[in-house]
Amino acid sequence: MFTYVMRFLFCLLTILPLSLYAAVGDHFYYADWYYEILSETDMTVANLGARSASTPGLVYPTVEHNNKVYTVIELRKESFSSSYTFKNVDFTNYAPSSYKIKKIGDDVFNGTAIDPNTIPPCIEEIGARNFADRNDITSVTLPSQLRILGSSCFQSCANLQSVKGNFHLKKIGDGAFFMCQKLKTVELSYSVEDIGNDAFVSCSALESLIMPSAKTLGTGAFQDCPKLTSISLPSNLVSIGESAFLYCTGLKSIVIPENVISIGKRAFEHCDKAEYILFKPATEPAYVNWKGEAANFTDCFNADIESKMYVPSRKTYEHGIEMISFEDKPLTYTGLSPEISWKNNTPWPITVDTSNLPKTAGEHNVTLTAAFQNPSISLNIPYTFNIVKAPLKVTVNNSERVYGSFDQNYSCSFEGFVNGESESTVKLDLSYVTEANYQSPVGTYPISATLTPANYEPEVISGTITITKAQSTLEIQNLDELSNLKTGEGVIICWISNAPHSELSLGSETTASVELQKMSTLTNGEEAIQYRLIPINPGEGKVGLYASGSHNHEDAYTEFEVKIEDKAGITNVHTDCVSLITRPYEAIIIGKADNAKARLYDINGRLIHNGIDNVIRVAKRGVYILIVNNSRYEVAL
Known part of the structure; x- marks a missing residue:
C-alpha cells in the first residue's frame, strides 16, 4: 500500500507546473520589472530593473509571484545584462511610508535623471556613482535614514551648491563629492564618523563645513578647497589623513581637537594664510604617512608653522610655543588654595581657572581650563606643581618625675600652624623618646619627640626630664x-x-x-x-x-x-x-x-x-x- 501512495505523490509532483515553486536566487518578472528572490522567510526581493527603456518607471513597494506577496528591499543593477534599466524610475506614485527599500546598489541611477531628493526616506545605503556627473542637481538633502553614502556618489556634480545630512549618516565614501566645484556649504549631522579619502577634493567653492562628530578624515578629504577659510573640527576627531587639507590656501586658523592622536603627512601643507595652529591634545599627536608609517613634523605643515603653533605644554610637545607658562616658584602649604602665577604667550586674551586646586603638601598633576575670548576656544592645560610642607617648630617641654613613677606627663609647645589649625585639629602621630624609665637613677635625661603632622615639616627641640628622689x-x-x-x-x-x-x-x-x-x-x-x-x-x-x-x-x-x-x-x-x-x-x-x-x-x-x-x-x-x-x-x- 505504501508503495502505491509514493508512486501517486511522485506522479502528482511531475505534473504540477514548475512555476509554483520558488527559491532564493530565483528570478521572475512583474509588470515588466525583473526581480530576484532574497528570502522566502522574510518574503523579500531585489528589483533588478525594467525590461526596457519604454517600461513605465513606477517602482512598486510590493510585488506578487506564485500567489505570494514579496516586499522590495533593494534596487540593484546587474552587471550581466545592460538591457535592464532604472532610467524612468518614479517614486512619487506611492506614499514614502509605503516603501521598505534599504539599499540602492552601485550605479543604479547612474545616467538617469531621477531627483535624489525624491528617494524614499527608508533608504539606508546608496551605492557608488549613483548621481555622478549630473549637472542638474543644485542641492541635496540626504534621506533621513541614510547611513552610508557610497564612493563617488555625487562626483563632478558641477552645479551642486549645498549638501545637508541627517541624523543617521555614519560614513561618506571615498570621492563622494569629488570635483563639485560649486559646492559652498556642507552640513553634516552629529552621527557622521568617517569621511572617506578624497571625499571633498577640489570643491573649490566650499566655504563652510560643519561636521560635529567625525572621528576620521581620510587621505585628501578636503584637499584643494581654497575658499575654505575656517573649519570646526569636532572633539571626537581621532585621526587626520594625509593631505587632508593640502592647498587649503584660504584657511586662516586651524584648531586641532583634544582627541587627535595622528596627523597625516602634508595634512596642512600650503595652508599659507593660516595665522596660527592651536593644538588642544594633552600630548603631541603622531605624524604619519598614508601607510601609518612615521613621518616628520615638517612633513605635515609649512616650514614656518612652528612660529604660529601654540601647544598646551612643551613638556609633552617637541614643537611649538607653550600657550601658558607657569612661574616656577616654590609653594608652601598655607591651608588655602595655592596662588598660581602664569603668563599668556598667545596674542589672544585668556582666562585660566585656578580655583579648586589641591591644598595639601606634595606634588600634584592637574588639568587647568584655559578659555580664549577671541577665538572662542577652551582647552585643557596640564600643570604640575609642588607644595612643600610648612615649617613647624616643636619644643618638648621640660618635666620632672620621681624615681619609680610610671607617670609620663610629657608635653610639647608648637609654633607655625597656619590657617587656624592647631595640635588639636592636625593629626600628629606624636610620641616621645627618652632613655629614662621608672627604674632610671635620679638625674637629668634628654627627651625628644617624633611626629608626622600632615602638611608640616617639624623641627623638634629636645627638652629634659629630671628624675627626683x-x-x-x-x-x-x-x-x-x-x-x-x-x-x-x-x-x-x-x-x-x-x-x-x-x-x-x-x-x-x-x-x-x-x-x-x-x-x-x-x-x-x-x-x-x-x-x-x-x-x-x-x-x-x-x-x-x-x-x-x-x-x-x-x-x-x-x-x-x-x-x-x-x-x-x-x-x-x-x-x-x-x-x-x-x-x-x-x-x-x-x-x-x-x-x-x-x-x-x-x-x-x-x-x-x-x-x-x-x-x-x-x-x-x-x-x-x-x-x-x-x-x-x-x-x-
Whole structure:
C-alpha cells in the first residue's frame, strides 16, 4: 500500500507546473520589472530593473509571484545584462511610508535623471556613482535614514551648491563629492564618523563645513578647497589623513581637537594664510604617512608653522610655543588654595581657572581650563606643581618625675600652624623618646619627640626630664630591746638591687666611722639585703665581701679598701649606691638587738619591705642609723 501512495505523490509532483515553486536566487518578472528572490522567510526581493527603456518607471513597494506577496528591499543593477534599466524610475506614485527599500546598489541611477531628493526616506545605503556627473542637481538633502553614502556618489556634480545630512549618516565614501566645484556649504549631522579619502577634493567653492562628530578624515578629504577659510573640527576627531587639507590656501586658523592622536603627512601643507595652529591634545599627536608609517613634523605643515603653533605644554610637545607658562616658584602649604602665577604667550586674551586646586603638601598633576575670548576656544592645560610642607617648630617641654613613677606627663609647645589649625585639629602621630624609665637613677635625661603632622615639616627641640628622689620611710621597732645590747657586732640593712645576701667582716669594736669604697658593683635595684659588721680598731684595713652569706667561698670573695677615722660616726659618702647615715657621737658602740625590726615605705606610703631583721643599733647614746640608696630615695626616719 505504501508503495502505491509514493508512486501517486511522485506522479502528482511531475505534473504540477514548475512555476509554483520558488527559491532564493530565483528570478521572475512583474509588470515588466525583473526581480530576484532574497528570502522566502522574510518574503523579500531585489528589483533588478525594467525590461526596457519604454517600461513605465513606477517602482512598486510590493510585488506578487506564485500567489505570494514579496516586499522590495533593494534596487540593484546587474552587471550581466545592460538591457535592464532604472532610467524612468518614479517614486512619487506611492506614499514614502509605503516603501521598505534599504539599499540602492552601485550605479543604479547612474545616467538617469531621477531627483535624489525624491528617494524614499527608508533608504539606508546608496551605492557608488549613483548621481555622478549630473549637472542638474543644485542641492541635496540626504534621506533621513541614510547611513552610508557610497564612493563617488555625487562626483563632478558641477552645479551642486549645498549638501545637508541627517541624523543617521555614519560614513561618506571615498570621492563622494569629488570635483563639485560649486559646492559652498556642507552640513553634516552629529552621527557622521568617517569621511572617506578624497571625499571633498577640489570643491573649490566650499566655504563652510560643519561636521560635529567625525572621528576620521581620510587621505585628501578636503584637499584643494581654497575658499575654505575656517573649519570646526569636532572633539571626537581621532585621526587626520594625509593631505587632508593640502592647498587649503584660504584657511586662516586651524584648531586641532583634544582627541587627535595622528596627523597625516602634508595634512596642512600650503595652508599659507593660516595665522596660527592651536593644538588642544594633552600630548603631541603622531605624524604619519598614508601607510601609518612615521613621518616628520615638517612633513605635515609649512616650514614656518612652528612660529604660529601654540601647544598646551612643551613638556609633552617637541614643537611649538607653550600657550601658558607657569612661574616656577616654590609653594608652601598655607591651608588655602595655592596662588598660581602664569603668563599668556598667545596674542589672544585668556582666562585660566585656578580655583579648586589641591591644598595639601606634595606634588600634584592637574588639568587647568584655559578659555580664549577671541577665538572662542577652551582647552585643557596640564600643570604640575609642588607644595612643600610648612615649617613647624616643636619644643618638648621640660618635666620632672620621681624615681619609680610610671607617670609620663610629657608635653610639647608648637609654633607655625597656619590657617587656624592647631595640635588639636592636625593629626600628629606624636610620641616621645627618652632613655629614662621608672627604674632610671635620679638625674637629668634628654627627651625628644617624633611626629608626622600632615602638611608640616617639624623641627623638634629636645627638652629634659629630671628624675627626683622618691620619699620613703624607715620605721624602727622594738627599740626597748636596746638595753640588751651585746657589744662586738652589728648588722647593717642595705638597699641594693638584685644582690644576694652577703657578709662583711671588719673586726672588733671601734669608735670610728667606716667609709666603704667601690660599692657601685652593687647598684641598680630596690631589694633590701643584709650585711654583718664586726668593728675593728682604727686605722687602715680591708673589707671582705662574701656572696650568698658564705665565708668559705673564695670565688665570690671581693676585697674593698676601708678607712677608719676617729670620732666621725658611721657614714657612707658613695653617691651612686649606698649611704650609711648616723648622728655623730663621741663614742659609738655597734651592737645587735635580736628583736629589733624595720619596715621600709615608698613615696606613696606603700610598704616596700616588712620585718627587716637585726637593725643596727647604737647603745647608750641612742639609735639613728639607716642604710639606703640615697641616689633614688630621700629617706625620713
